[in-house]
Amino acid sequence: xxxxxxxxxxxxxxxxxxxxxxxxxxxxxxxxxxxxxxxxxxxxxxxxxxxxxxxxxxxxxxxxxxxxxxxxxxxxxxxxxxxxxxxxxxxxxxxxxxxxxxxxxxxxxxxxxxxxxxxxxxxxxxxxxxxxxxxxxxxx
Numbered sequence: 479x480x481x482x483x484x485x486x487x488x489x490x491x492x493x494x495x496x497x498x499x500x501x502x503x504x505x506x507x508x509x510x511x512x513x514x515x516x517x518x519x520x521x522x523x524x525x526x527x528x529x530x531x532x533x534x535x536x537x538x539x540x541x542x543x544x545x546x547x548x549x550x551x552x553x554x555x556x557x558x559x560x561x562x563x564x565x566x567x568x569x570x571x572x573x574x575x576x577x578x579x580x581x582x583x584x585x586x587x588x589x590x591x592x593x594x595x596x597x598x599x600x601x602x603x604x605x606x607x608x609x610x611x612x613x614x615x616x617x618x
Contacts, residue, residue, distance in 0.1 A: 527544040527546065529545070530542060530543050530545060530547075530563050530565050532580060532583075532584070532596075534588075535581060535584040541596050543563060545563070545565040546564060547563060548560045548561060548563065549561055549563055549573070549595065550595055550596075550597060551592050551594045552592065552594075552595075553592050554591045561573050562574065571583075
């Protein structure tokens with residue numbers, strides 16, 4: 479009888495060991511997949527609001543706003559219009575539902591004598607030839 483219980487114990491212990499090892503291997507695979515997905519999300523900027531950098535018609539930086547923030551436009555008569563801006567890429571934005579190349583937008587506003595400005599100003603810092611959009615200071 480002792481031999482039978484010994485054989486059953488060895489078989490049960492072996493199966494439990496195999497099951498535990500499978501769980502460890504599956505957990506490690508999931509950890510690697512999660513780390514890879516997290517790195518990809520950080521690389522693509524997922525979850526961060528993009529920054530729209532407005533320029534004048536000579537491509538000089540004027541101000542920047544975050545994706546989804548409004549700008550105000552004032553025409554010659556003093557009438558104000560508020561437009562929501564959405565980031566498309568570094569040189570394009572959707573302003574009030576219309577896609578614009580930002581330098582062309584500046585030329586069109588200058589041609590129509592329209593002043594445009596953000597509701598809140600954000601200062602861009604230029605570091606090593608590129609704009610640092612992670613640490614944007616809000617000027618009120």
